[in-house]
Amino acid sequence: MKILFITLGFLFAGFGLLGVLVPILPTTPFLLLASFFFARGSTRFHIWFTGTKLYKDHLDDFIKHRSMAKKTKISLLAFASTMLMIPLITVDVWALRIFILCLMVFKYYYFIFRIKTV
Numbered sequence: 001m002k003i004l005f006i007t008l009g010f011l012f013a014g015f016g017l018l019g020v021l022v023p024i025l026p027t028t029p030f031l032l033l034a035s036f037f038f039a040r041g042s043t044r045f046h047i048w049f050t051g052t053k054l055y056k057d058h059l060d061d062f063i064k065h066r067s068m069a070k071k072t073k074i075s076l077l078a079f080a081s082t083m084l085m086i087p088l089i090t091v092d093v094w095a096l097r098i099f100i101l102c103l104m105v106f107k108y109y110y111f112i113f114r115i116k117t118v
Contacts, residue, residue: 005041009034009049017054022083024103031059067116077111 012034019027031054038046049055061068068076081104088100 002041005037006045009037009041009045027058067118069118073111
């Protein structure tokens with residue numbers, strides 16, 4: 001069972017890393033799942049994961065305080081908005097454009113009103 005948890009930990013850590021690069025994928029939930037599975041699978045892997053730059057940049061403040069620094073919020077929102085603007089401008093499918101706009105509105109709502117700012 002521990003091998004399954006460790007494997008799932010690496011899988012979700014990979015999805016979380018991919019989520020840093022692709023704004024449509026949610027980074028934080030995948031990294032939270034990775035942390036959960038590493039904690040269940042191996043103390044050594046959990047300690048390693050919580051010491052990585054990926055964890056410290058995206059989850060550490062959120063886990064400790066259920067909040068994010070203003071600088072972190074701004075950088076995440078700016079990067080994600082920039083990446084979402086590319087398909088918004090280049091794609092001619094109106095349904096996809098509306099979906100992207102709804103996603104952007106939800107993203108800003110969530111970051112501004114649901115996550116506390118430190």
